[in-house]
Amino acid sequence: MSPIKKHAKVEEPKNSWITYRPEIKVLDCTIRDGGLINDHQFGDEFVRAVYDTCAAAGVDYMEMGYKASKRVFSRADHGPWKFCDEDDLRRMVGDQPHPDLKLCVMADAERTDYHEDILPKEQSVLNCIRVATYIHQIPTAVDMIQDAHDKGYETTCNIMAVSAVREHELREALAALTKSPVEVIYVVDSYGSLYSEQVRDLVHLYRRAIEGTGKELGIHTHNNQQLAFANTIEAVILGVNRLDATINGFGRGAGNCPMELLLGFLRNPKFDQRPVIECIVKNFLPLAKKLDWGYSIPYMISGQLNRHPREAMELRESHRKDDYLAFYDRMME
Amino acid sequence: MSPIKKHAKVEEPKNSWITYRPEIKVLDCTIRDGGLINDHQFGDEFVRAVYDTCAAAGVDYMEMGYKASKRVFSRADHGPWKFCDEDDLRRMVGDQPHPDLKLCVMADAERTDYHEDILPKEQSVLNCIRVATYIHQIPTAVDMIQDAHDKGYETTCNIMAVSAVREHELREALAALTKSPVEVIYVVDSYGSLYSEQVRDLVHLYRRAIEGTGKELGIHTHNNQQLAFANTIEAVILGVNRLDATINGFGRGAGNCPMELLLGFLRNPKFDQRPVIECIVKNFLPLAKKLDWGYSIPYMISGQLNRHPREAMELRESHRKDDYLAFYDRMME
Numbered sequence: 001m002s003p004i005k006k007h008a009k010v011e012e013p014k015n016s017w018i019t020y021r022p023e024i025k026v027l028d029c030t031i032r033d034g035g036l037i038n039d040h041q042f043g044d045e046f047v048r049a050v051y052d053t054c055a056a057a058g059v060d061y062m063e064m065g066y067k068a069s070k071r072v073f074s075r076a077d078h079g080p081w082k083f084c085d086e087d088d089l090r091r092m093v094g095d096q097p098h099p100d101l102k103l104c105v106m107a108d109a110e111r112t113d114y115h116e117d118i119l120p121k122e123q124s125v126l127n128c129i130r131v132a133t134y135i136h137q138i139p140t141a142v143d144m145i146q147d148a149h150d151k152g153y154e155t156t157c158n159i160m161a162v163s164a165v166r167e168h169e170l171r172e173a174l175a176a177l178t179k180s181p182v183e184v185i186y187v188v189d190s191y192g193s194l195y196s197e198q199v200r201d202l203v204h205l206y207r208r209a210i211e212g213t214g215k216e217l218g219i220h221t222h223n224n225q226q227l228a229f230a231n232t233i234e235a236v237i238l239g240v241n242r243l244d245a246t247i248n249g250f251g252r253g254a255g256n257c258p259m260e261l262l263l264g265f266l267r268n269p270k271f272d273q274r275p276v277i278e279c280i281v282k283n284f285l286p287l288a289k290k291l292d293w294g295y296s297i298p299y300m301i302s303g304q305l306n307r308h309p310r311e312a313m314e315l316r317e318s319h320r321k322d323d324y325l326a327f328y329d330r331m332m333e
Numbered sequence: 334m335s336p337i338k339k340h341a342k343v344e345e346p347k348n349s350w351i352t353y354r355p356e357i358k359v360l361d362c363t364i365r366d367g368g369l370i371n372d373h374q375f376g377d378e379f380v381r382a383v384y385d386t387c388a389a390a391g392v393d394y395m396e397m398g399y400k401a402s403k404r405v406f407s408r409a410d411h412g413p414w415k416f417c418d419e420d421d422l423r424r425m426v427g428d429q430p431h432p433d434l435k436l437c438v439m440a441d442a443e444r445t446d447y448h449e450d451i452l453p454k455e456q457s458v459l460n461c462i463r464v465a466t467y468i469h470q471i472p473t474a475v476d477m478i479q480d481a482h483d484k485g486y487e488t489t490c491n492i493m494a495v496s497a498v499r500e501h502e503l504r505e506a507l508a509a510l511t512k513s514p515v516e517v518i519y520v521v522d523s524y525g526s527l528y529s530e531q532v533r534d535l536v537h538l539y540r541r542a543i544e545g546t547g548k549e550l551g552i553h554t555h556n557n558q559q560l561a562f563a564n565t566i567e568a569v570i571l572g573v574n575r576l577d578a579t580i581n582g583f584g585r586g587a588g589n590c591p592m593e594l595l596l597g598f599l600r601n602p603k604f605d606q607r608p609v610i611e612c613i614v615k616n617f618l619p620l621a622k623k624l625d626w627g628y629s630i631p632y633m634i635s636g637q638l639n640r641h642p643r644e645a646m647e648l649r650e651s652h653r654k655d656d657y658l659a660f661y662d663r664m665m666e
Contacts, residue, residue: 195598196529196566223559225594230563233529260630261558264637265528277630278658285655297593297610304597322618325611 020267023241027061028054028259029220031081032106033251035065037291040079047081047092049283050247055098056275057263061128064089067107067117083117089125097125104128106158107144109137114144121152128154131182135165138173142180149181156184156242158220162202163193163306174209184216184242185209189231192224192254192303196234203238218242221257223249223295224303228257233265247276248284253309254299292316297324301331353600356574360394361387361592362553362584364414365439368398369585370624373412380414380425382616383580388431389608390596394461397422400440400450416450422458430458437461439491440477442470447477454485461487464515468498471506475513482514489517489575491553495535496526496639507542517549517575518542522564525557525587525636529567536571551575554590556582556628557636561590566598580609581617586642587632625649630657634664 030050031042047064054062065081073082080088084105093103103126107114118129129148133141138159145155157177162170177185187202194202199219206217219235219242221228232243249258260280263271298312301324315327363383364375380397387395398414406415413421417438426436436459440447451462462481466474471492478488490510495503510518520535527535532552539550552568552575554561565576582591593613596604631645634657648660 196563197570225597226556226559226562226591229559230529237530258559261633264558264633274658274661277661280630281655281657297613300594300597322614324614325607328607328610 021236021241022268023216024236024266024268025060025242026058026259026262026266026271027063027104027218027242027244028059028246029063029106029244029256030246030250030259032063032065033246033256034293035079035081036252037250037293038079039077040065040081042079042081044091046283046287049279051092051098051101053247053275053279055101057259057272058268058270059101059259061102061104063104063106063130064092064126065105067105067112067114067129069111069113069117071113072111084126086119086124093125102127102154104130104154104156106130106132107148109133109140109144112144114147118148118151118153126153128156130156130158132158132160134160135162135169135173138176142176145177145180145182155180155182156186156218157182158186158188158218160188161190161308162188163191163198167205170205171209174206178209178213178215182215184218186218186220186242186244187235187240188220189222189228191306191308192222192228192299193306194221194231195225195227196231199231199234200238203235203240207239216241218244220244222251222303222309223254223256223258224299224309226295226300228255229261229265232257232262236265248280248288249294250284250287251293253293253313254295254303255293292321298327301328305331307331354569354574355601356549357569357599357601358393358575359391359592359595359599359604360396360437360551360575360577361392361579362396362439362577362589363579363592365396365398366579366584366589367626368412368414370583370626371412372410373398373414375412375414377424379616379620382612384425384431384434386580386608386612388434390592390605391601391603392434392592394435394437396437396439396463397425397459398438400438400445400447400462402444402446402450404446405444417459419452419457426458435460435487437463437487437489439463439465440481442466442473442477445477447480451481451484451486459486461489463489463491465491465493467493468495468502468506471509475509478510478513478515488513488515489519489551490515491519491521491551493521494523494641495521496524496531500538503538504542507539511542511546511548515548517551519551519553519575519577520568520573521553522555522561524639524641525555525561525632526639527554527564528558528560529564532564532567533571536568536573540572549574551577553577555584555636555642556587556589556591557632557642559628561588562594562598565590565595569598581613581621582627583617583620584626586626586646587628587636588626625654631660634661638664640664 065084068082131144217240221231245259245262246256249255260276263273302312398417401415464477550573554564578592578595579589582588593609596606635645
């Protein structure tokens with residue numbers, strides 16, 4: 001934004017990158033966001049490899065998938081990580097789950113039978129329920145948060161597609177959320193359309209909303225404009241402590257903030273980049289021969305237009321996947 | 334950097350991205366920086382396609398290659414764009430050069446016979462000489478700048494590898510340069526190692542040096558950490574007006590700031606993204622089947638270690654190009 005600002009005054013930096021901020025927690029959403037590419041059809045071995053990698057890398061949370069309604073989504077069309085049944089989760093983490101890696105799932109507002117499908121905490125290996133909501137579903141999201149909180153879970157909330165939401169409506173949504181027991185509210189760049197200054201504006205807006213509540217802010221980015229990592233860093237500089245990333249930037253469309261870049265940036269010695277690089281070589285380079293993800297021109301175009309990556313994904317899955325110019329002309333119509 | 338800063342105070346944004354800063358000028362260095370991948374062995378048709386694309390896209394400057402010494406580099410090993418003889422340049426731009434696209438070449442300190450090989454301006458289609466220098470070559474660079482200036486050219490200077498230079502030495506170099514007639518000094522992230530806060534520190538340092546001289550600042554980034562575009566935006570926000578980019582992010586190693594992203598970000602209506610996308614489809618997608626460039630894990634590693642991409646390039650050109658883990662272990666030794 002604002003290429004017009006002349007010599008913007010910026011305060012003198014206080015460099016101290018030698019140290020780190022221990023409050024920062026990293027969440028891996030490789031299987032959950034990546035599952036949107038292949039309808040969550042991952043084999044057990046792949047999911048277990050990601051799980052073990054997260055544990056070895058010192059990642060704080062791993063998101064195993066969605067807790068989707070079986071009335072809305074069929075088992076025939078989706079792999080187990082669309083539903084994250086307790087049995088499937090336990091098959092992955094075994095009898096001795098890694099003690100420092102918390103587990104979470106995403107629960108979409110209006111697409112989750114949360115009263116039935118989310119078990120009381122003491123019956124589950126899950127630690128945290130991440131409620132995802134569009135702005136018009138906030139009342140449902142608040143009810144889901146309350147339900148999960150009452151069942152004993154940590155709770156977080158992703159308000160999706162905020163780049164297409166009016167500011168005063170977003171303020172109202174945040175006001176409603178701050179009255180709920182939610183612990184973390186995420187700034188989510190669903191369309192990969194945000195520039196650093198917009199991230200800053202949103203972080204300020206969210207911070208004002210949660211001021212004095214003890215809640216935390218999180219950031220979830222997409223890489224349509226090669227800004228997923230940069231915008232995550234920007235949020236860190238602004239004091240955001242909960243960071244989403246995926247191994248090899250895996251994720252729907254242009255993908256997410258790459259875990260390997262993020263761990264290379266964070267200075268907390270508990271993080272280790274090496275297991276992530278190992279996992280990429282073993283599991284993601286072979287996968288990249290079968291699935292398409294990561295930055296390409298069609299995703300850049302949908303990001304710049306602040307639009308859902310739907311059309312760009314369709315193009316990339318078609319035999320015309322590299323026909324960028326026709327796609328550009330169609331999107332600009 | 335500085336993940337330790339807590340809730341850094343940031344001034345309220347003055348959003349005005351609807352308008353633009355007319356002083357901003359974009360330079361295409363596709364052929365020059367990309368020539369480092371293939372020893373400048375581009376066919377005429379390819380160079381002409383880039384030239385016509387730059388003109389159609391409203392780009393302000395195009396860098397045609399190097400003005401390298403024929404005593405140091407042999408014609409047998411390098412294509413014409415290593416030397417940019419006047420005849421070769423004229424063969425590209427024809428009798429009627431695009432009136433709004435200025436031409437430049439890069440002249441490396443100590444590797445250019447500048448007294449002989451850089452013609453007086455009135456005998457050349459070139460408008461601008463870009464002197465590139467390491468810190469220890471500054472006296473030579475200053476002499477080259479003076480020579481080019483006296484011959485009638487615009488002049489700019491890239492101080493390379495500043496991420497590995499001590500601050501007080503950099504200050505001395507800048508002081509020497511500001512006494513020269515150079516018009517633009519570039520902040521150059523040779524190793525793709527800089528985070529946004531380091532870009533900011535450098536821009537502040539450079540700005541203090543040129544204050545009151547009427548000189549401009551420029552930015553030249555590399556994409557080792559997927560930060561080339563983000564760091565260019567950061568520089569724009571800080572008031573930097575001269576921006577380097579390449580079509581499809583083409584360039585040595587991890588490549589450069591992608592022109593298509595940059596033009597999508599800048600609001601000046603003179604810029605047009607469409608010819609760049611067209612050129613990518615026609616000329617760069619086929620090239621990507623033959624040459625390796627752009628972000629990959631080995632470049633991330635060399636960037637994070639603040640090292641020349643030499644070893645990473647060697648790996649990517651070898652049959653072990655995807656053996657990231659062995660490379661990581663070797664680099665960490």
